Amino acid sequence: MNSWRDKLIYIILVGSASTSILIVVLIFVFLGKEAFSFIWDPGFSELWHTKWIPVSFKKEIFGILPLMTGTLLVTALATLLMIPFGVLGAIYVAELASDSERQILKPFIEILAGVPSVVIGFFGLVVLSPIIKHLFGLNTGLTALTGAILLAFMAIPTVLTVSEDAIQSVPRAFREASLALGANQLQTIFRIIVPAALPGIIAAIMLGVGRVIGETMAVLMVTGNAAKITLNPFDSVRTMTATIAAEMGEVAFGSHHYQALFWIGIFLLIMTFLLNLMAQRVLRKYQMR
């Protein structure tokens, strides 16, 4: 009786724990199934064109390169923006802030993390994009940079919170030894604590990047969605996520366009998968020390 119940509970626990594995596998299988036949009709090489023209009276072109460069440009810019704010913010919150300051700062960081991306996107469209336009003297405020700033807003709480944990888990002895040797507080922070917490900070940044790559709504609203290959932050770009979100709703089921959208999904999944893998590696290294 007892062993039977133990077994049942064990099965339930194992089942719940492995649901994520099952879901990930199912997602891969499902994406693959929908996208598979694109490989021979019209051919896998069709995905490597430099143009994305899914609706045309002449010939549809499903080149995902402009979408990839769009995603990479926005992600790179957002990463550059979120590192200083996220990491320096974490250093302040973990090392320098007084208790009362921390009690004000922490809830606001958490609120920022919880703002829905549509709301951030709307803010970007109405408030941020005119500012960007006037600041840089552009003709339009719908640029890769605008999207990157919004994404940085969204990723900063993640980077800040995880970096703060990393900094706080540096052993007290490091700090005390450094101070005892005559280093002042800033020297201790930047020469001892930050280097010791660096792997954790890198993992935090990677989690932030993962958030940025997968974000849809905000970029759909502010990057202008012109599918062209560019490295200029003041150009408008179309990201992979925005393309899927904008076009999946009306695409004919099973068409080449539909399959091409699934291929975008697969590449996106592979990109975030690799990022997570790298973050895991770095984190593990950090925990072994």
Place this chain on the structure above:
Amino acid sequence: MLNKLSKLSAIIFLASFFIVGCSPKNGEKTETVQYLTIKGSDTMVHLASDWAETFMKTHPNIEISVTGGGSGTGIAALLNGTTDICIASRKIKNKEIKLASEKGISPNEIVTSRDGIAVVVNPENPIKVLSIEQIGKIYTGAYKNWQDVGGPDQQIIVLSRESSSGTYVFFQEKAMKKKDYTQDAMLMPSTSAIIQSVTQDKWAIGYVGLGYGVKAQDKVKMLHIKDQANSPEISPSVASVQNDSYSLARPLHFYTNGALNGAAKEFVEFVLSKEGQKIVLESGYVPVD
């Protein structure tokens, strides 16, 4: 006392559900439900659903189902006898009429409403008139500067709807002579995003449904359009769309088999009534007269 009262009100509350729940059932016994299927143009699906919803409120004995798929699909369904009403944003082709007579079906055309597209620019833009050819060249990327159409030396910011929109294809067909959009065109997720962007960006050009353009008249300028370089300029208005003098417009049709009767007749009468035409205006289209 209070307890008794709340019990009593609960009983009344539940009883009211019972009575309300019963009454339509009693109705069904005396009147049979009539089904009406509508199929065709994706442009008209939302409009047709709006009509159907309002119509069914006053005609509980008629059930209407609306599906899209494109005007061609709708006409095919009419010829195969699988739909009662076909919605089509283009006229039936001679080939299709011939095919219909072979199958013993006589398509009956009803113009339900009109679709007009207004080309909009910022009020500060000095350009007032463009020909269809000029608009086409702007959208295909042949013209990149306002100088090319007699304006100031400023880069043109080309705004378009998403490729999933019916308006995208309509505009491509009518204004761009079926050529592909330029890669620099920024695809906006909604009509309101285009209006927002044209309001903010002095050198942008966009297109919106006439109904939306009229509503936003204080924020954007609707361009007058010349069909040919030497033909008269026509301002987009309800009147010019109705008398077919405005180039970027088309009638939206119903096609039925032979003369109307029963539920279909009632529905068409509703669509052409004042109330039905009010829905047309609310959906951003143009009423018949």
